[in-house]
Amino acid sequence: MTEREPVGLGVLISGRGSNLQSIMNAVARGELRAAIRLVISNRADAAGLTHAQAMGIPTRVIDHRRFGSREEFDHALVETLRAAEVELVACAGFMRLLSPAMVNAFPNRIMNIHPSLLPAFPGLHAQKAALESGARFAGCTVFFVSAGTDDGPIIVQAAVPVMPDDDEQTLSERILAQEHLIYPLAIKLFQEGRLRVSGRRVVVLDTPQPDEKAALVNPPPRPAG
Ligand code: GRF
Numbered sequence: 323m324t325e326r327e328p329v330g331l332g333v334l335i336s337g338r339g340s341n342l343q344s345i346m347n348a349v350a351r352g353e354l355r356a357a358i359r360l361v362i363s364n365r366a367d368a369a370g371l372t373h374a375q376a377m378g379i380p381t382r383v384i385d386h387r388r389f390g391s392r393e394e395f396d397h398a399l400v401e402t403l404r405a406a407e408v409e410l411v412a413c414a415g416f417m418r419l420l421s422p423a424m425v426n427a428f429p430n431r432i433m434n435i436h437p438s439l440l441p442a443f444p445g446l447h448a449q450k451a452a453l454e455s456g457a458r459f460a461g462c463t464v465f466f467v468s469a470g471t472d473d474g475p476i477i478v479q480a481a482v483p484v485m486p487d488d489d490e491q492t493l494s495e496r497i498l499a500q501e502h503l504i505y506p507l508a509i510k511l512f513q514e515g516r517l518r519v520s521g522r523r524v525v526v527l528d529t530p531q532p533d534e535k536a537a538l539v540n541p542p543p544r545p546a547g
Contacts (some may be wrong), residue, residue, distance in 0.1 A: 328355040332408035334416035339370015341414035348506035396423035432467040444472035458540040464508035
């Protein structure tokens with residue numbers, strides 16, 4: 323099989339940029355065939371901009387407060403991403419809701435990551451909501467952005483146990499470690515042409531399947547004896 327071209331990636335951030343860093347690291351290690359064409363932040367003080375510059379990746383600040391409406395801001399995003407020849411957009415801690423102006427410009431070509439096992443706990447403070455719900459598992463989800471909030475077709479999820487002494491920070495750290503694994507994985511599946519969106523479901527072609535009997539139980543049953 324001939325290898326596919328690297329995917330032209332644009333990453334949207336608003337802050338820390340640890341997911342951006344995990345994507346850049348996967349590219350640098352040769353695990354992900356992507357050309358990160360541009361990192362855009364809506365905030366000039368986003369730490370992720372410095373990480374990108376350190377890796378020699380072009381950055382732009384597009385401050386949403388300069389625009390009269392969400393649509394106008396999104397039009398500026400679309401124009402900038404198109405000019406940079408971006409094929410796939412990865413939102414990584416980008417704290418702006420996208421309007422149809424963006425979603426329709428890149429249909430099934432905008433990914434986002436959310437720190438919960440969607441469809442549970444969409445929106446802000448997902449880790450806190452999971453903890454307070456008493457759920458035994460939490461996790462993270464990479465999905466294709468649709469018109470709704472945290473509502474698009476799910477690509478990859480990772481589940482982690484909630485530990486009895488967790489607080490919001492410890493649970494968030496456990497989830498974040500998995501975010502850093504599944505975001506590069508989802509982009510890799512896209513780059514390899516393995517993702518087919520069918521209604522709300524994403525079919526992943528030619529990929530290892532989980533062991534259907536390998537259920538996670540929390541708390542685990544005591545070993546017999
Ligand atoms: C992550 O928890 C991500 O799931 C959420 O925002 C956070 C961004 O973190 N959407 P970072 O900026 O990638 O470090």
